[in-house]
Amino acid sequence: MAGTDLPLRVVLAKLGLDGHDRGIKVVARILRDAGMEVIYLGLRQTTDSIVAAAEQEDADAIGLSMHNAGHMTLGPNMVKALRDAELEIPVIIGGIVPDDDVQPLLDAGIAAVLGPGASAEEVAQTVRDAVSAAV
Amino acid sequence: MATTKLSRNASIDELYTAARGGNRRALGRLLTLVERGGRDAETIGELANPDAGAAHIVGITGAPGAGKSTLTGRLVVHLAGAGRRPAVLAVDPSSPLTGGAILGDRIRMSDTTEDLTVAPEVGDRTFIRSMATRGHSGGLALAVPLAVRLFDAMGYDPVIIETVGVGQVEVDVVAAADTAVVVMTPGMGDAVQANKAGLLEVADVFVVNKADRPGANDVRRDLDLMLDLSHLTGQDTTDGGDGYRPPIVMCSALEGTGEADVWAAVEAHLISLDERGQRLRRRHHRIRTEVRARMSQALANRIDEAMDSDVGRELVAHVTDGALSPTGASAKLLDALLGPQLEPGLDPRSEPRS
Numbered sequence: 001m002a003g004t005d006l007p008l009r010v011v012l013a014k015l016g017l018d019g020h021d022r023g024i025k026v027v028a029r030i031l032r033d034a035g036m037e038v039i040y041l042g043l044r045q046t047t048d049s050i051v052a053a054a055e056q057e058d059a060d061a062i063g064l065s066m067h068n069a070g071h072m073t074l075g076p077n078m079v080k081a082l083r084d085a086e087l088e089i090p091v092i093i094g095g096i097v098p099d100d101d102v103q104p105l106l107d108a109g110i111a112a113v114l115g116p117g118a119s120a121e122e123v124a125q126t127v128r129d130a131v132s133a134a135v
Numbered sequence: 136m137a138t139t140k141l142s143r144n145a146s147i148d149e150l151y152t153a154a155r156g157g158n159r160r161a162l163g164r165l166l167t168l169v170e171r172g173g174r175d176a177e178t179i180g181e182l183a184n185p186d187a188g189a190a191h192i193v194g195i196t197g198a199p200g201a202g203k204s205t206l207t208g209r210l211v212v213h214l215a216g217a218g219r220r221p222a223v224l225a226v227d228p229s230s231p232l233t234g235g236a237i238l239g240d241r242i243r244m245s246d247t248t249e250d251l252t253v254a255p256e257v258g259d260r261t262f263i264r265s266m267a268t269r270g271h272s273g274g275l276a277l278a279v280p281l282a283v284r285l286f287d288a289m290g291y292d293p294v295i296i297e298t299v300g301v302g303q304v305e306v307d308v309v310a311a312a313d314t315a316v317v318v319m320t321p322g323m324g325d326a327v328q329a330n331k332a333g334l335l336e337v338a339d340v341f342v343v344n345k346a347d348r349p350g351a352n353d354v355r356r357d358l359d360l361m362l363d364l365s366h367l368t369g370q371d372t373t374d375g376g377d378g379y380r381p382p383i384v385m386c387s388a389l390e391g392t393g394e395a396d397v398w399a400a401v402e403a404h405l406i407s408l409d410e411r412g413q414r415l416r417r418r419h420h421r422i423r424t425e426v427r428a429r430m431s432q433a434l435a436n437r438i439d440e441a442m443d444s445d446v447g448r449e450l451v452a453h454v455t456d457g458a459l460s461p462t463g464a465s466a467k468l469l470d471a472l473l474g475p476q477l478e479p480g481l482d483p484r485s486e487p488r489s
Contacts, residue, residue: 034233
């Protein structure tokens with residue numbers, strides 16, 4: 001039957017009021033081409049709607065795209081919402097995050113932060129690493 | 136939301152019990168196991184079988200971009216608002232090259248299902264799951280009926296399967312539903328194109344979506360003409376020609392007009408199935424399709440094993456040498472695999488061999 005090497009399932013979303021979705025669409029394509037199944041939620045999601053989707057889709061990872069400087073609030077909120085729902089799913093933030101904010105985000109439970117310079121390979125590998133670290 | 140603590144390595148039994156108790160995370164995990172196939176999927180199927188059978192199974196199909204997901208989202212909100220517990224299985228294609236997939240049905244639905252998160256008590260009555268085709272149509276033919284049965288066993292009703300109407304398996308899956316909805320739109324070619332697509336024969340309800348756009352009435356007229364022809368030629372589209380004519384419902388899913396009419400037509404079809412005594416026949420057909428798909432898959436697996444066995448390799452080598460024909464080799468291998476013939480007196484209630 002099917003092998004054990006199943007495609008990772010990744011929920012991708014923009015959280016809150018942030019319309020810059022060019023990047024997340026590129027990431028969706030990168031992850032697809034890396035053999036993953038991307039559940040694409042698109043714009044204007046809430047922590048609740050992302051938790052609901054992650055639960056129903058049995059997601060292995062959640063990718064948030066942030067270009068509105070809301071990451072220091074929304075990132076930790078997302079982690080908290082997942083913990084409240086007892087979902088141990090790694091959250092990866094991509095987008096515009098100043099260097100100084102990276103460590104506080106990691107301390108708050110975000111699995112990884114990807115900046116604009118990340119290569120396709122790096123993006124896919126970061127997701128894979130975050131998933132294996134969480135298991 | 137259920138608050139039962141779920142351990143990471145919960146057994147299938149524990150997951151099933153938790154899911155029955157309303158734990159959505161557990162149901163999400165069971166669906167993953169169903170998708171993975173193999174023994175776990177079979178175990179889940181056995182658990183779900185006695186609890187299932189009540190749900191109205193609805194297939195929604197149509198060309199890419201016809202508005203299936205948007206319509207499905209509208210229907211889900213409409214149904215949940217009316218106190219129903221709808222579940223959706225949204226099937227999207229995987230890339231044949233990398234096996235990856237972008238499952239984008241939720242984004243279309245989220246445009247319309249925002250209400251579900253705004254009103255959590257409504258959101259808790261719905262469950263939407265995306266499924267990638269994962270390149271192997273055989274797997275889809277096995278995973279979809281199991282996932283539907285699982286939703287059914289959890290008390291979800293209706294269970295809506297949404298697929299792009301390309302590929303035989305996708306069409307079969309929709310055709311095996313109680314009610315098959317085919318979504319058409321203006322600007323996609325006339326009824327000749329639609330006839331070619333082979334989708335029309337399976338429709339129990341036609342929806343002309345984007346009815347606010349020019350040409351919508353032309354689509355309706357073309358469909359009407361096509362249905363007239365079906366009756367003329369005796370080539371009735373459904374249920375062996377006992378007079379059911381698929382209705383054509385106009386709607387604009389994006390605008391949010393007409394979804395109530397669509398659902399009314401779907402329900403009317405179910406009632407009509409009951410009245411004509413056809414519901415059981417549908418069910419029978421669905422089960423037959425599934426049993427056949429399971430046997431095909433099991434046989435295909437055994438054929439693969441046989442090909443890789445010493446005997447298989449040897450026979451293939453003989454063909455290469457010219458000592459044996461391909462027909463001869465396959466006959467020998469099949470005999471070794473299945474025995475010369477299936478005994479006619481096979482007792483259906485006896486335990487399977489091996």
